[in-house]
Amino acid sequence: MSAKLTEAALADLATRALAGLGLEAGDAADCARILVLGELMGLSTHGVGRIESYGERIDLGGIKARPAIRVERVAPAMARVDGDNGVGPLVGMRALEAAMALARETGVGAVFARASNHFGPVAPYSLIAAEAGFASIIGSNATTTIAPTGGREARLGNSPVGFCVPNPGGRPVILDMALSMVARAKIRNAARRGEAIPPTWATDRDGNPTTDPKAALDGFLLPIGGHKGYGLALIVDLFAGLLSGAAFLTRVSSWSENPEAPQDLGHFFLLIDASRLGPADWLAARMRDFAAILHDTPPADPAAPVLLPGEIELDRLDLHRRDGLALDPALLARLEALAARG
Amino acid sequence: MSAKLTEAALADLATRALAGLGLEAGDAADCARILVLGELMGLSTHGVGRIESYGERIDLGGIKARPAIRVERVAPAMARVDGDNGVGPLVGMRALEAAMALARETGVGAVFARASNHFGPVAPYSLIAAEAGFASIIGSNATTTIAPTGGREARLGNSPVGFCVPNPGGRPVILDMALSMVARAKIRNAARRGEAIPPTWATDRDGNPTTDPKAALDGFLLPIGGHKGYGLALIVDLFAGLLSGAAFLTRVSSWSENPEAPQDLGHFFLLIDASRLGPADWLAARMRDFAAILHDTPPADPAAPVLLPGEIELDRLDLHRRDGLALDPALLARLEALAARG
Numbered sequence: 001m002s003a004k005l006t007e008a009a010l011a012d013l014a015t016r017a018l019a020g021l022g023l024e025a026g027d028a029a030d031c032a033r034i035l036v037l038g039e040l041m042g043l044s045t046h047g048v049g050r051i052e053s054y055g056e057r058i059d060l061g062g063i064k065a066r067p068a069i070r071v072e073r074v075a076p077a078m079a080r081v082d083g084d085n086g087v088g089p090l091v092g093m094r095a096l097e098a099a100m101a102l103a104r105e106t107g108v109g110a111v112f113a114r115a116s117n118h119f120g121p122v123a124p125y126s127l128i129a130a131e132a133g134f135a136s137i138i139g140s141n142a143t144t145t146i147a148p149t150g151g152r153e154a155r156l157g158n159s160p161v162g163f164c165v166p167n168p169g170g171r172p173v174i175l176d177m178a179l180s181m182v183a184r185a186k187i188r189n190a191a192r193r194g195e196a197i198p199p200t201w202a203t204d205r206d207g208n209p210t211t212d213p214k215a216a217l218d219g220f221l222l223p224i225g226g227h228k229g230y231g232l233a234l235i236v237d238l239f240a241g242l243l244s245g246a247a248f249l250t251r252v253s254s255w256s257e258n259p260e261a262p263q264d265l266g267h268f269f270l271l272i273d274a275s276r277l278g279p280a281d282w283l284a285a286r287m288r289d290f291a292a293i294l295h296d297t298p299p300a301d302p303a304a305p306v307l308l309p310g311e312i313e314l315d316r317l318d319l320h321r322r323d324g325l326a327l328d329p330a331l332l333a334r335l336e337a338l339a340a341r342g
Numbered sequence: 343m344s345a346k347l348t349e350a351a352l353a354d355l356a357t358r359a360l361a362g363l364g365l366e367a368g369d370a371a372d373c374a375r376i377l378v379l380g381e382l383m384g385l386s387t388h389g390v391g392r393i394e395s396y397g398e399r400i401d402l403g404g405i406k407a408r409p410a411i412r413v414e415r416v417a418p419a420m421a422r423v424d425g426d427n428g429v430g431p432l433v434g435m436r437a438l439e440a441a442m443a444l445a446r447e448t449g450v451g452a453v454f455a456r457a458s459n460h461f462g463p464v465a466p467y468s469l470i471a472a473e474a475g476f477a478s479i480i481g482s483n484a485t486t487t488i489a490p491t492g493g494r495e496a497r498l499g500n501s502p503v504g505f506c507v508p509n510p511g512g513r514p515v516i517l518d519m520a521l522s523m524v525a526r527a528k529i530r531n532a533a534r535r536g537e538a539i540p541p542t543w544a545t546d547r548d549g550n551p552t553t554d555p556k557a558a559l560d561g562f563l564l565p566i567g568g569h570k571g572y573g574l575a576l577i578v579d580l581f582a583g584l585l586s587g588a589a590f591l592t593r594v595s596s597w598s599e600n601p602e603a604p605q606d607l608g609h610f611f612l613l614i615d616a617s618r619l620g621p622a623d624w625l626a627a628r629m630r631d632f633a634a635i636l637h638d639t640p641p642a643d644p645a646a647p648v649l650l651p652g653e654i655e656l657d658r659l660d661l662h663r664r665d666g667l668a669l670d671p672a673l674l675a676r677l678e679a680l681a682a683r684g
Binding site: 074075076077078080105106107108109110112135137147148149150151152153155163165173175177179181200203206207208224225226227228229230231232234235237238239242243244245248249250251270272273274276277278286287289290293294297298299300301304305306307308309 | 416417418419420447448450451452454477479489490491493494495497505507515521523545548550566568569570571572573574576577579580581584586587590592593612616618619628629631632635641642643646647649
């Protein structure tokens with residue numbers, strides 16, 4: 001059991017590791033902020049461990065450590081960002097900052113980013129925007145893993161999308177999700193245990209729903225709600241990939257198969273300045289009432305009260321900020337090794 | 343079999359019926375435009391038949407035939423609309439027009455409407471915006487029919503939400519959906535036929551998933567993807583109801599139980615001027631490539647090729663515009679009777 005790291009210590013470690021990969025100090029700190037928030041929210045598959053995989057691609061020339069990111073304001077409330085193939089969370093932070101600046105000025109900010117890479121979890125961006133008073137819709141496209149409804153070849157990414165409404169003085173509501181029923185890891189776990197899976201999780205390689213986890217691992221993830229989730233995944237790619245000028249669908253290069261090639265991923269950030277709609281105490285009172293109505297729902301299981309999206313993650317964030325976070329010692333050692341390169 | 347009506351004849355009939363209910367001529371025509379487009383797209387549950395139910399509530403004093411709708415620009419790219427309890431598609435059209443004007447000027451337009459009513463289907467608004475060059479995210483809240491995940495009381499509406507990306511010279515992609523797995527009518531049909539339903543469609547009244555359609559009709563619709571669909575329905579209500587200043591969740595008055603009371607529904611319209619992101623031929627070429635990648639997916643069933651969202655509705659629109667639409671003779675007669683009031 002390793003000692004627990006404070007948020008500051010974790011941010012320092014992540015920043016030094018990213019600087020070790022060649023990022024400029026300020027860029028490394030901004031990029032670290034997203035991954036550390038993700039880690040503290042318990043989203044460890046999208047946390048500081050990602051620095052290693054980003055590093056592998058930087059070493060192979062697949063990602064630039066020192067990109068020349070360009071922000072082009074194309075309308076009073078809109079900007080395009082060219083990420084110049086930088087590390088995803090760095091491009092994401094520059095796009096988020098641009099969207100916040102636009103929304104502060106015009107009430108709304110829409111930013112479309114191209115030439116980017118895996119930008120980490122969505123929830124940290126949502127939280128940063130919410131703490132500055134902005135509601136948001138944020139998404140990214142991704143390497144293809146989902147077959148269109150009725151198809152038997154992966155043509156869509158399991159694109160992450162997040163929605164958030166701020167709550168002055170209280171907790172924002174943050175919905176950060178991918179559009180598959182479950183993550184692939186859940187199917188791998190079922191296969192390891194020799195258990196059947198529900199037919200709604202995945203198809204076999206012919207595109208037919210299956211309860212056999214092994215057949216599912218050869219097949220495709222199923223989106224939530226059948227054609228509805230397919231439609232949502234497609235819309236996220238239209239906004240994040242097509243409108244931004246990035247690659248989309250099968251034009252996105254696979255990170256795992258071609259780690260040395262730029263992925264040209266795209267993201268979008270739509271921000272709304274909630275303070276233009278009413279004063280802070282008005283919004284806070286409404287958010288309190290909204291949450292209370294849901295929390296007061298009689299539960300199906302008395303031991304499991306109804307929750308709002310983001311509560312689990314924000315609980316973990318509070319806990320880790322108070323008590324620190326125990327990082328896997330092997331990961332800690334590898335991040336220290338990257339930091340020592342710098 | 344009644345004779346087929348042309349789009350112009352159907353619009354004229356719907357406009358006269360709405361005028362018969364007391365709407366001003368211009369308002370009636372704008373409102374009719376949404377319902378007629380819905381009817382022509384095959385969304386007949388949200389088509390011209392709604393004029394009758396709107397009329398019942400106008401007659402009871404639950405909706406105002408001649409509202410004083412106010413549009414207040416609260417930021418360069420944002421407006422609030424007070425619908426003054428007018429007919430929903432009229433409030434919706436005024437909000438859409440405001441959003442288009444803002445987006446034309448600043449690249450993005452965000453409009454939040456309150457004091458409204460059932461605004462019809464989303465797809466017609468999406469199509470009107472797309473034909474003017476705008477991508478859109480549009481939603482409304484609704485009377486509660488969905489229990490939160492883990493709850494056993496309806497606290498959320500089956501809120502409709504639509505996403506659309508325009509396609510200069512070609513077909514836009516329009517995703518218009520509610521967040522339940524299925525509509526209640528599908529469960530009623532299963533009950534009538536004495537068939538079991540999948541456990542993913544609905545719960546019994548204790549909040550437990552059921553395969554018995556009768557138990558399901560006493561219970562709650564299940565959202566797509568469990569907690570994910572619950573989260574999405576909640577987000578639509580936060581944007582449409584909470585941020586707009588309208589009622590939300592259980593604060594929304596039920597149209598069927600209290601037809602004489604204002605519902606205070608809310609809507610949101612987020613529009614993006616796609617022409618700011620690139621020229622029309624750039625966008626058209628990318629949309630063509632995007633659709634081709636999906637259409638070319640090997641199908642699981644060779645007789646059922648992969649479709650994009652909105653294709654079925656746009657096919658029906660083309661067909662009905664070409665051949666006319668046969669309205670149910672009884673409905674036609676009732677609409678003529680409303681028109682005769684004017």
